[in-house]
Amino acid sequence: MSEGSRRSTRIAAQPKKEEAVVAKPAAVRKPAAKKRSADDADTKEVDTVKAAPATKKTKAAEEKAEALEVIDVGDSLPQNLTLKNEKSEDVNVASLAAEKGVVLFLVPKADTPGCTTQACGFRDIYPDFTSSGYDVYCLSADTPAAQSKWQGKKELPYALLSDPKRVLIGALGAAASGRTARSHFIFEKGGALLHKELPVKAGDSPKLALEFIKSHSS
16 A cells, blocks of 8 residues: 555544534533523512512501501490400400490509509499499500509409500500500490590599599489
């Protein structure tokens, strides 16, 4: 075999250059797949960010829904409001006046000097209220546990209602700057508001409430 023939055979045996280039396009497509994944992640993040304002709006709507219209003389107790008593039992506010009149006295904070004076004042003449056809309830923003402890400590004969968000307290006009104004409200049987003392002194509240009831009943 001639030298030229052997050289031609070796050249023919070598892989063609075009075949080495064929595999490159597959490597080019891989970054495109990664780019789509990154785009998908960006979309998820945008969706998450967009969802946040909707959550805030929902929360604001719920808080607004909790607010009640102002209760003034002649208005009735709210029909769809439930509070906890000192035993953590649910109490429908409208039902309080279903069979008797109601005296709601409001205190800023359980087991403090002024509030104890007011609460014990109602305790000492409690039979005078019940014999006149009125139940007595203490209303505050304290927890049921704090109210229960105070009730036992001072032997309070009436129930205490917990209104931590000051929903009813606010409707009665007794919520200001995150505090509860010392006051009392008298509702006739059926739930209509007859009289209110806002604000009132701790020692005066029980006797003024009883005086109004007796004068109203005569």
